[in-house]
Amino acid sequence: MITPFDRPEVLVGLAAGSVIGVIIGLVPGLSARAALLIITPFLLGLPPVVAAILLVAIHAAAQVSGTVPAALFGAPTSAAEAATVINGYPLTLRGQASRVVGVILGSSAFGGVAGALVLLLVAPFMAKALLFIGTPEIAALACLGLVGIAAVSSSGLPAGIALGGLGILCSTVGLDPINGVIRLTFDIPRLIDGFGIPAVIAGIIAIPELLRHEPAAGRTRAKPALRLTINGLVEPFRHLVLSLKSAAIGVLVGITPGIGTSVAVWMSYGMAARTTPRELPFGEGAVEGIVAPEVAAGSKEGGAFIPTLFLGVPGSSGMAIVLAAFTMIGIQVGPAMLRVQPELPAAVAVTIGAANLLGVALCLLFAPLLLQLARLPRRGIAIVSLCGALIATYYTAPNAATVWQMLGFGIFGLLLIRAGIARAPFLLGFIIGPVLESALQRSTILYGWEALLRPGVLILLGLTAALVLGSRLTRRQGTAQAAPTYGVSRAAIAPLGLAAAAAIVTLFLSQQYAPMSAMMPRVAAITTLGALAVLAALQLLRRPASKPAEAIEWLPAGLGLVGLAAASLVGWVALLLPLAALPLSLLRRHTAQDTKNEVST
Amino acid sequence: MTAPLAIRRRQFLGILGAMAAVCGTPGLAWAAQTLRIVVGTDPGGSLDLSARAFANLLKDYRGDASIEVENDGGGGGRFALSAAFEAKGKSNLISFVPGSMIYGALSDDELASQFAQVQFLGSLGRDQRALFVTERAGVSSFAELLVSKNTITVPTPRATSSSHFDTLLTNAVAGSRLKPVAGYGSAGRKVAIMAGEVNAALGSYDTFSDMVADGTLKPILAVNAPLAGSPLADLPVLSSFADSEIKRRIIEIMTAAAESDQMVIVPPAIDAASFAELEAGFIACAPKVTEALRATSGGGATLPVDTEALKLTISKIFSDRQLYADALKAAVACGTALGDGGTCVL
Numbered sequence: 001m002i003t004p005f006d007r008p009e010v011l012v013g014l015a016a017g018s019v020i021g022v023i024i025g026l027v028p029g030l031s032a033r034a035a036l037l038i039i040t041p042f043l044l045g046l047p048p049v050v051a052a053i054l055l056v057a058i059h060a061a062a063q064v065s066g067t068v069p070a071a072l073f074g075a076p077t078s079a080a081e082a083a084t085v086i087n088g089y090p091l092t093l094r095g096q097a098s099r100v101v102g103v104i105l106g107s108s109a110f111g112g113v114a115g116a117l118v119l120l121l122v123a124p125f126m127a128k129a130l131l132f133i134g135t136p137e138i139a140a141l142a143c144l145g146l147v148g149i150a151a152v153s154s155s156g157l158p159a160g161i162a163l164g165g166l167g168i169l170c171s172t173v174g175l176d177p178i179n180g181v182i183r184l185t186f187d188i189p190r191l192i193d194g195f196g197i198p199a200v201i202a203g204i205i206a207i208p209e210l211l212r213h214e215p216a217a218g219r220t221r222a223k224p225a226l227r228l229t230i231n232g233l234v235e236p237f238r239h240l241v242l243s244l245k246s247a248a249i250g251v252l253v254g255i256t257p258g259i260g261t262s263v264a265v266w267m268s269y270g271m272a273a274r275t276t277p278r279e280l281p282f283g284e285g286a287v288e289g290i291v292a293p294e295v296a297a298g299s300k301e302g303g304a305f306i307p308t309l310f311l312g313v314p315g316s317s318g319m320a321i322v323l324a325a326f327t328m329i330g331i332q333v334g335p336a337m338l339r340v341q342p343e344l345p346a347a348v349a350v351t352i353g354a355a356n357l358l359g360v361a362l363c364l365l366f367a368p369l370l371l372q373l374a375r376l377p378r379r380g381i382a383i384v385s386l387c388g389a390l391i392a393t394y395y396t397a398p399n400a401a402t403v404w405q406m407l408g409f410g411i412f413g414l415l416l417i418r419a420g421i422a423r424a425p426f427l428l429g430f431i432i433g434p435v436l437e438s439a440l441q442r443s444t445i446l447y448g449w450e451a452l453l454r455p456g457v458l459i460l461l462g463l464t465a466a467l468v469l470g471s472r473l474t475r476r477q478g479t480a481q482a483a484p485t486y487g488v489s490r491a492a493i494a495p496l497g498l499a500a501a502a503a504i505v506t507l508f509l510s511q512q513y514a515p516m517s518a519m520m521p522r523v524a525a526i527t528t529l530g531a532l533a534v535l536a537a538l539q540l541l542r543r544p545a546s547k548p549a550e551a552i553e554w555l556p557a558g559l560g561l562v563g564l565a566a567a568s569l570v571g572w573v574a575l576l577l578p579l580a581a582l583p584l585s586l587l588r589r590h591t592a593q594d595t596k597n598e599v600s601t
Numbered sequence: 602m603t604a605p606l607a608i609r610r611r612q613f614l615g616i617l618g619a620m621a622a623v624c625g626t627p628g629l630a631w632a633a634q635t636l637r638i639v640v641g642t643d644p645g646g647s648l649d650l651s652a653r654a655f656a657n658l659l660k661d662y663r664g665d666a667s668i669e670v671e672n673d674g675g676g677g678g679r680f681a682l683s684a685a686f687e688a689k690g691k692s693n694l695i696s697f698v699p700g701s702m703i704y705g706a707l708s709d710d711e712l713a714s715q716f717a718q719v720q721f722l723g724s725l726g727r728d729q730r731a732l733f734v735t736e737r738a739g740v741s742s743f744a745e746l747l748v749s750k751n752t753i754t755v756p757t758p759r760a761t762s763s764s765h766f767d768t769l770l771t772n773a774v775a776g777s778r779l780k781p782v783a784g785y786g787s788a789g790r791k792v793a794i795m796a797g798e799v800n801a802a803l804g805s806y807d808t809f810s811d812m813v814a815d816g817t818l819k820p821i822l823a824v825n826a827p828l829a830g831s832p833l834a835d836l837p838v839l840s841s842f843a844d845s846e847i848k849r850r851i852i853e854i855m856t857a858a859a860e861s862d863q864m865v866i867v868p869p870a871i872d873a874a875s876f877a878e879l880e881a882g883f884i885a886c887a888p889k890v891t892e893a894l895r896a897t898s899g900g901g902a903t904l905p906v907d908t909e910a911l912k913l914t915i916s917k918i919f920s921d922r923q924l925y926a927d928a929l930k931a932a933v934a935c936g937t938a939l940g941d942g943g944t945c946v947l
Contacts, residue, residue: 037644131796178783180760189683192676257788311795312811313788320788321645335815397675438784445782446754446798 005350013050014351017057018358024058025065025359026366032062032301036321040328048329049347055325056348057355059318063301064108064359067294068367071100072374074209075389077396079197079262079431080297082205083269086424087282087289089209094285097374098225101367102232103287105360107243107294110236112356114247114295115254115302119309120349124338126303127310130255136451138256139439140460145263145432147464148270152424154281158535159496160425163416165528166499167429168436169506170195172521178441181517184509190401195409197262199402200430202393203409208417210386229367233360236291242276243295250296254303257315261300262431268296270428274467283422302352309333309345412495419492429524437520496532503528635667641681641698643674651725651863652697654893658886677761678702679712686715688868692875700728700861701763703854703918707926717919718869720876722883723908725890728862729806730767730825731833732779733818738800743822743837747777754799756785763858764804767824769936770851770929771803773947775822775842779803780940794818805862806833825859847947850928857914860906 005011024035035058043051070081071088088100118126146164153160173184174194185191236243246268253264272292273282280286304315305322312334314320326333332340394402416423443451451457503525510518510525636659640652649672656670673680678698685696696719706712732743738753740746746753757765760783768781779801785793787808793799795817802809802818812818813832820833826840827833840852865887867879918925935945 130792134793134796134798175759175761177759177761180765180783189676189679192679257792258786307788307792311792313791313795315788317645324645334811398671399673399680442782442784445780 005347007049009047009050010053013046013054014057014354015358017054017351018061018355019362020054021058021061021063021355022065022359022362022366025062026069026363026370032059032066033318033321035059035062036318036325040321040325043325043329046329048331051329052326052331052344053347053351055322056351057358059301059322060112060352060355061359061362063112063298064105064356065363065366067104067108067297068101068363068370071104071290072097072370073385073388075206075385076201077198077206077389077392079201079427080260080265080293082201082427083262083265083293083424084290085205085209087284087286090283091280091285091287091290092374096228096285097371098228098367099232099287100290101363101371102229103235103290104232104294105229105363105367106233107236107291108298109233109356109360110243111247111250111295111298111300112302113298113353114244115251115299115305116349116353116356117302118251118299119302119305119352120346123306123310123345123349126251126255126306130307130311132456133256134443134454134456135439136443136447136454137456137460138259139436139443139451140457140464141252141256141259141267142263142432142436142439144460144464144467145267145270146428146436147468148267148274149425149428150468151270151272151274152282152422152428154283154422154424155420156535158531158538159421159492160531162496162499162528162531162535163421163423164425164429165524165526165531166502167426167431168433169429169502169521169524169528170200170426171430171433172437172524176513176517178438179514179517181513183513183517183521184506188401190399195405195430196393196397196402197431198393198396199405200409201427202389203406203411204413204416204423204427206386206389206393207406207410208413208423210389211414212417226364226368229364229371235287236295239276239288239291242272242288242292245271245275246292246295247299250299251303253296254300254315255306257307257313259435260316261297263435264296264300265293266428266431268292269424271467273424283424298356302349305345305348305352309337309348311335312337412498415491415495415498419489419495421492421495433520433524440520441516496535499528500532503532635669635693636663637694638668638670639681639684639694639696640670640672641674641678641696641702642672644672646674648697648699648863651890654890655697655725655865655886658889658893659882662882662885677705677759679705682706682712682715682719682866685719685866685868689718690870691868692871692879694868695722695879696866697725698864698866699763700724700858700864701761701766702864703858703861703915704763704766704929705761707854707918707922707929713919713922713926717922719866720869720871721912721915722865722867722880723887724861724906724911725863725865725887727906728763728825728859729823729827729831729833730763730804730859731806731809731820731836732771732822732824733802733809733813733820735794735797735800735818737797741819741821743775743777746821747775751800753777753779753801755779755781755801755803756790756793756799757781757783757803758785758787758790759783766858766933767855768803769933769940770855771822771824771839772936772939773932773945774839774848774851776939776946778939778942806831825856845947847928847931850925851932851947853914854918854925854929857911857918860911861915 005014020039021032021035024038025032036055039055039058043055046054067081067084067088070076070085072092074085074089074092076082076085084104088104091100149160149164150157153164171194173191175182175192182192249268249271250264253259253267269289269292272288276288276292282289301316301318304319307313307315308319308323312323314323323333331344333344337344390406393406396402413423416426447454506521506525507529510521513521638652638656640649642648653670656668660668673684679702681696681698682702685694688694702712702716706716734740734746734753738746738749739751740749740753755764755768757768759765762783765781765783768779771777772779782799790802791812794802794812802812803824806813806820809818813820820836823833823836823838826838827836839855843849843852865883867876871879932947935947938945
């Protein structure tokens with residue numbers, strides 16, 4: 001039986017777990033899941049209750065600190081981190097690193113505590129409600145998430161929809177799990193499992209962020225200021241409605257097995273972009289773009305414990321490890337839990353809440369060190385961050401295909417940045433696309449058109465419509481960000497041309513697939529081409545204003561990327577990635593622009 | 602304005618050296634004659650757990666620590682199979698691949714060629730597979746299911762998974778009308794069963810034993826022959842419906858896939874002495890893997906395998922590959938038609 005926290009060894013387990021979790025979270029490339037895998041073998045020697053508390057504390061605390069290094073150094077290693085980095089890193093470059101750390105910690109802890117409260121107060125009801133969330137509801141939830149593409153299309157709706165369609169299209173590469181058809185792999189065996197999410201994130205986010213030309217107004221070497229960090233901790237309370245909505249999204253996704261943290265995070269991001277007025281555009285340092293994903297990520301894990309504890313069904317990949325560990329140490333979960341260990345959910349909830357708060361306190365101790373590192377000149381940090389991100393990504397799937405994917409998406413990401421086109425729609429489509437396709441197909445097989453009459457589906461589709469209408473009203477009333485310009489510069493020809501080419505090739509190749517397998521790639525391709533046609537028409541007819549092309553240091557960027565290709569050919573990536581960065585650093589020394597733009601404080 | 606702090610060459614080489622020291626350490630390990638164990642699934646799955654337990658036992662058996670376990674879960678195990686195939690003649694690699702590879706290998710020339718050439722040490726576990734139904738299915742036995750007009754839906758992870766193939770092949774052999782629905786993760790499958798979205802399940806008894814214990818599921822058919830004393834011993838066995846040569850071949854394929862749930866293979870063309878050494882290590886450690894997993898996982902470990910019989914079955918299948926591949930193709934088409942409400946006789 002799990003007892004309350006009146007035993008010293010339990011408190012020690014909680015504290016130790018929080019410390020271990022925070023440290024592992026601060027290591028770039030290590031996730032909460034990795035923390036669990038590392039620690040599980042060592043649990044056997046501990047009393048079961050201490051082991052359980054230690055495990056839960058590690059998982060919760062790693063969640064608190066995990067995104068901080070990614071946001072400070074611009075190198076996300078997961079799709080969930082990318083949503084925070086996309087605004088956190090630009091804000092760091094604006095000299096607000098201290099605030100960024102506080103916002104991340106405060107938001108993550110807000111979400112973690114919110115998830116813990118749900119687990120504590122309404123978990124039995126939620127566990128029963130989970131059984132009403134079927135495949136059609138998951139499809140409707142995915143639709144709700146995809147609507148966010150419109151909101152994050154800061155470079156205009158047509159370009160955003162085109163990239164969202166391209167993202168969905170890219171997500172269909174590989175084996176169609178429903179029908180067993182291999183799609184769009186061009187006979188490359190390593191693409192049978194599709195594009196690797198870590199490689200896509202490294203390519204679309206990390207490489208362009210770290211190689212882009214520094215803004216002239218740019219980076220300041222602001223001294224770390226603890227008061228700014230502490231001030232950032234309360235940011236989720238300043239955006240209380242946003243935080244509560246994000247927490248709700250996180251819990252809802254968390255209790256639904258089979259939908260990962262990245263879906264919760266990006267759905268929350270899209271929701272925030274759609275509904276929240278802000279000072280800075282999303283993708284350029286909007287603090288709301290940090291609060292929303294971090295709260296969702298924090299609350300998601302509390303939600304994931306509900307099916308894990310009450311039904312014995314893991315709510316996430318991390319929960320699968322927790323479940324295995326609980327079984328190993330003799331903790332009973334599932335329907336029998338309420339009979340054998342009824343205090344378990346409360347103990348887990350208290351542990352999550354306490355570990356989140358302890359994690360914040362511990363991170364405040366480590367924060368000055370991280371902030372000092374973030375003050376180092378960006379170029380030096382960028383090279384090391386880039387190498388670190390690429391090595392961490394490589395080790396998720398250590399083969400040459402991972403490097404080529406990083407290269408390819410890295411080039412595409414650079415082209416998008418150069419054209420001033422938002423990358424978030426692509427990621428939204430890439431992450432949510434597979435969930436939508438799988439759920440739609442299963443829903444069609446199991447329910448047919450009757451799926452649309454299910455109460456949960458009607459509620460979610462109604463919510464989707466309400467959000468779309470609500471955001472349009474907000475824009476008209478002038479309380480939200482002004483509608484983005486839909487003009488694109490000539491620099492957009494390259495990336496949008498690639499998107500069009502991919503869509504055309506897909507339409508051609510999809511003719512050989514079975515109808516159900518061809519459906520999603522075709523819909524995505526047609527959507528992409530349609531949106532591009534609308535964009536082209538608008539450009540020709542209205543000649544709208546557009547963002548100027550952003551300068552990219554192509555020579556050093558290109559040499560750096562060629563270095564990566566050489567590394568993959570030789571195969572000894574771990575040693576050659578730093579060598580690939582060598583020409584990059586040597587060339588940067590002699591670039592006159594570097595001297596002009598250097599700013600001192 | 603400060604001078605640009607581009608990293609000086611010496612400093613950069615210092616960083617380079619530090620990163621190489623950290624990142625190159627695995628490389629140094631590889632440079633020596635380390636025994637590599639390649640697992641054809643992602644970390645944390647049952648095959649991965651078995652492989653790691655085996656690796657630890659093998660380290661003790663060999664008296665050295667130069668064994669490295671790596672995961673290459675892509676392609677449903679095909680890359681682990683390819684790793685073994687491409688290490689032709691080398692005795693420092695063992696691959697663990699899932700039994701469902703047999704289905705893939707029968708359908709893919711390249712995989713089949715690799716399968717036919719790699720050497721088989723054995724299997725760490727035998728999967729006891731069964732068909733289960735919920736109360737919503739409206740049937741309480743396989744005989745009732747065969748005449749029922751209800752749609753019986755079976756959740757499966759992927760169209761290439763063992764449970765998906767087994768569902769279609771059960772239709773083809775026994776004339777049932779099970780409808781497999783792919784795209785469910787292992788957790789999603791259980792929730793779908795509990796929620797009533799689907800009304801049956803087909804797979805390993807170990808996977809569903811907790812749902813059998815609490816009455817959510819009831820086993821009604823043993824897909825492969827159960828061992829004496831097994832909870833499935835009193836159930837009808839699918840092989841009893843095999844009344845033609847093609848159906849008997851299908852049963853052989855299904856049995857081989859279930860028996861070789863955790864296949865252990867080594868590269869082709871290894872010298873006899875090295876192969877004998879690897880085989881001795883396998884024979885010494887494999888039986889203990891089941892005990893090791895039972896001790897840490899609290900039960901649910903797989904059953905022992907008759908390695909020689911399994912080797913003979915797999916050898917027979919792949920020496921007459923075209924015959925078995927054609928039978929599999931015909932059975933899948935027949936099973937799909939039956940699942941969709943059509944008719945077919947194999």
